[in-house]
Amino acid sequence: MSKYIIVGGVAGGATAAARLRRLDEHAEIVLFERGEDISFANCGLPYYVGDVIAERGDLLLQTPAKFRGMYNVDVRVCSEVVRVDTAQHTVEVRSADSVYTERYDALLLSPGAKPLRPPIPGIEHPRIATLRSVQDADRFRAMMETGRSVVVVGGGFIGVELAENFCERGLSVTLVEAMPHILPVFDTDMISLLEDELRRHGVELVLGDGVAGFEEQSDGGICVRLGSGREVHGDFVALAIGVRPDTSFLEGSDIALGARGHILVDEYMRTNVPDVYAVGDAVLTRSAQTGKEAALPLAGPANRQARLAADSMAGVGRAYRGVIGTAALKVFGRTAAATGQNERALQAAGLKYGEDYRFTVIFPRHHVTYYPGAQEIALKLMFRTSDGVILGAQAIGSEGVDKRIDVIAAAIGQSLTVADLQEFELSYAPPYSAAKDPVNMAGYAAENILQGRSVPLLPRELAAEVAAGAMLIDVRPPEEYHTGEIAGAQRIPLPQLRERLHEFDPKTPIIVCCKMGLRGYLAEQILRAHGFTAKNMVGGYYYLRMQHEEEI
Structure with a gap:
């Protein structure tokens, strides 16, 4: 009879334990969890803080007793594995009242990741907290009983979700992010939609300014000193500046770790040591797109890795394809989702826009316009210029966003x-x-570019084109002019374009711009059919406005 030891619960460990039991009814399975809860909805913690999830018990997906009864797993909570001896096939465990050794035939490591707490002066103040466990969420809820203002440090997923939920509870919220923009998974040309949404709901954004220190005030609040010299104040601070793998207990073992402490695994979730496997936020796997090493602390990959690792431990394994990086989040009335590589990642890999990749930006409605409630989606699709392979996508809107990104994620996976x-x-x-879904429409727009039927122009390229003598034409109808002026553009509504072609110099390049890109494409085709050199502004005026281009 095989004996499996699993270190850590939640998405990775608990999933693997359940899968192992389904594969082997007679195996001995022991699961060690350092905390009080074997399996809880860690992705739901910000919404418990915000009282969207009102009942604490709803976060507890499995209790130790229920898990034992359902899967016949020896669950030991409040038990921390502090050392692994791979030569002896043992782990050293520290519980509340003893330290002991347990032997294994196969070991699965799922220790997860812990929030970063860099050595910033004052960071150990008791009203500066991170969010990892249900107990952490309890702590925030307690501080909210007396605090009316909060500084959120970090503009990643957790920071933004916390900012929203604090705001929904009536707190004054300041979000501090050291980078120029929040949420680096999204490109800077898209992120303004979310930053505007946060500001619209009263969240103060302090961007491009990192934290230099924390100081307690005489009223019990906290002064957050920034690198610029600016100070912001809150009754408490939520620290959400990232995570690192919780693998310090493996230091000194034979298990190979990466530069930042991630456990190195192969496609079967095996470490470099026989009979030792690892999954979840603590592992370094590979990108399904590039084959390069990748660490992605998301619940979906952790669950899939856990199932595959259990299969490998039971001798029926298949290879893990790697991570794509598909994620979504809610920001008040908007949903944002992304999959694959963003433009920043493509450029970091040495790819050049126009030569190696291009993208299109469209603004379709999430359902037909004649049915009430149709909402716009801003959808950016990146693709390889050599063959049209999809590289990544991002979408932001109030309805239908996750559905479209999920479809594109499946396409990227294949x-x-x-x-x-x-x-x-x-x-x-x-x-x-x-009938033409936004996913289809993105494909049409991208294919037009790929086949040369449309020559796109980006906002960042516009100034140089105009300076070189190009003519800019606004083909929007007059009733749309109130949405904003395209400075320097000659206004010729699309229905008038054919009858006014004689006004243009055939030697002068023409750039056309409409509201969202479609009528610009039609104008481009008319001009090209009559011998003019024409380019269409990607995404039209909407895309310009997203980037706060007030003047051209």
Whole structure:
């Protein structure tokens, strides 16, 4: 009879334990969890802080007793594995009343990641807290009983979700981010939609300014000193500046770790040591797109890795394909989602826009416009110029966002192209979509660029084109002018374009811009058919406005 030891519960460890039991009814399975809870909804913690999830018990997906009864697993909570001896196949465990050794035949490591707490002066103040456990969430709820203002340090997923939930509870919220923008998974041309949404709901954003120190005030509040010399104040501070793998207990063992402490694993979730496997936020796996090492602390990959690791431990394993990086979050009335590589990652890998990759930005409605409630989605799709393979996508809107990104994520997972997106047969009824789904539309727009039927121009390229003598034409109808002026553009509504072609110099390049890009594309085709050199502004005026381009 095999004996499996699992270190850590939640998404990785508990999932693996349940899978192992389904594969082997007679195995001995022991699960060690340092905390009080074997399996809890850690992704739901910000919403418990915000009282969206009102009942604490709803976060507890499995109690130790329930898990034992259902899966016959020896669950030992409040028991921390402090050392692994791979030569002896043992782990050293520290519980409340003893330290003891337990032997294994196969070991699964799922220790997770812990919040970063860099050595900033004053960071140990008791009203500066991080969010990792249900107990941490309890602590925030307690501080909210007396505190009316909070400084959130960090503009990643957790920081933004906490900022929203604090704001919804009536607190005054300041969010501090050292980088120029929040949420680095999104490109800077898209992120303004979310930053504007936060500001619209009263969240003060302090961007491009890191924390230099914390000081307690005479009233019990905390002064957060920033690198610029500016000071912001809150009754308490939520620290959300990232995580690092919780693997210090493996230092000195034979288990190989990466530069930042991640456990190195192969495609079967095996470490470099026989009979030792690892999953979750603490592991360094590979990108399914590039094959390069990647660490992605998300619940979805952790669950899939856990199932595959359990299969490998039981001798029925198959290879893990790697991570794509698909995620979504709610920011008040908007949903934002992304999958694959963003433009920053492509450029960091040495790829050049125009030569190696391009992208399109479209603004379709999430369902047909004649059915009430149709909402716009800002959808950015990146693709390889050589063959149209989809590289990544980002979408932001109030409805239908996650659905579209999930479809594109599936396409990326199969290395499909923008031409394939055009052929997807997706569910349609007026309340849910359109006969041409936004995913299809993104494929059409990208294919037009790929085949040379449309020559795109980005806002960042516009100034140089105009300076070189290009003519800029605004083809929007007059009723749309109130949304904003495209400075320097000659206004010629699309229906008048054909009858005014004689006004243009055939030797002068022309740039066309409309509201969202579609009418600009039509104008581009008219001009090119009559011998003019024309380019279409990607995403139209909407895309310009997203980047706060007030003047051209």
